[in-house]
Structure formats: structure tokens, C-alpha cells
Amino acid sequence: MDHHFTSETSLIILLLITSLSSLATATNINIVHHDLQSDITEFCKKTTNPALCAETIHPHFLKNRIEPFKALDIEVDATLAKAKKTLANIQTLESKTGTTKSSKDSFDICKDQYKSMLDAIKGTKAAIANKDIITAKFKFSAVLSFQAACKDAFEDGKIPFFEDSDAVYNLGGNCLDIIADMEKAQGPQKMPPVQQSAPSAFSNVIGTVS
Secondary structure, three states: OHHHHHHHHHHHHHHHHHHHHHHHHHHHHHHHHHHHHHHHHHHHOOOOOHHHHHHHHHHHOOOOOOOHHHHHHHHHHHHHHHHHHHHHHHHHHHOOOOOOHHHHHHHHHHHHHHHHHHHHHHHHHHHHHOOOHHHHHHHHOOHHHHHHHHHHOOHHHOOOOHHHHHHHHHHHHHHHHHHHHHHHHHOOOOOOOOOOOOOOOOOOOOOOOO
């Protein structure tokens, strides 16, 4: 009788321990997921486009805490990919039959600006690889200037690839905002030489753009 009672009691205790262990594991998973979501929200909240920032970096941090340099590199990669896509789109639009000389001139300006942008982004990635946030800031700071110079090449800023241009602006803005927060967290540091500013949108055009 006592032996039977003891066996049943042991079995019940074992089942309870197993259930509690499973519950604790599930709870821990939920806590980690909740904390990660909170981390991403907190990390992105001061950026130009917080929703885009979270959408871009979240797939790369499914289990781990946010690592700022990695998150920045991911956002810079997204900007690089969109800039390449935009440059290809510019070249396609320019080659269309019926494109006016004025439009071709504007497209030529944009091609130059986006090629320079790609160089600036590649320089930024090299600085990030060296965990040099100050150089990354100065390399990347020209990106939005190049984007704006291309936009200004069209009358009233009405560019025929607005969605691509706007995406570059939002991703680039996110990068600069992340860099600013990281720079602030690191405190005062030695400043590198000032980078040459983006060329004028109309430096390659004779006459006015219409």
C-alpha cells in the first residue's frame, strides 16, 4: 500500500516538474521575444523612419540582443542595395525612346550622383568594419546630399523614380540617425578631415534645366 502510494506520488511529482519546466521554457522564450521587440523599438524610435528601421534589422536579430554596429551595417547594406537599384532604374529610364535632352541631362546628373553615393557607402562600410563611427559619419554624410542633388536636377523635384529616391532618403536618414546615437554614446572623439561636399546638381549642365 505504502509502496503503491509512493510510486503514484513520485509519478505525479515528476509530471508536475516536467510541466513546470515546459512552462518556464515557454515563458523564457516569450520574455526573450518581448525584450527583443522592445530593444528594436527603442533602437529605432529616433530614426527618420522607425517602422522601416525595425523592418530592416529585425530579421537579423531573431535571438540576439541588438548590436549597434551590426544593426548599422545592416541598414547601410539596405541603403546600398536600394541605391544600386535606383541607379539601374535611372539608366533604364534614360534609355527610353522619346526622352528629351533636358531629361537626359537630368538623368546624367543623377547617374553621377548615385555613382558617387555608392562610393561613399562603400567607404562607410569599411569604417564600420573597423568600428570607426566618426569616419563612418563623415563618409555617409554625403549620401543624402547626393540624393538631394539628383532630385534637384528635375524641375520642382518631380523625379520619375520618386519611390526609389524616397526609399534611399529614408534608409539613409535612418543610418545617419543611428550613427548620431552611437557617436553620442561614445562621447567626444578626434574628428577626421572634412570630406569634400557633394558636387552641385547642375555642375555638368550648360544652361538651365527645364
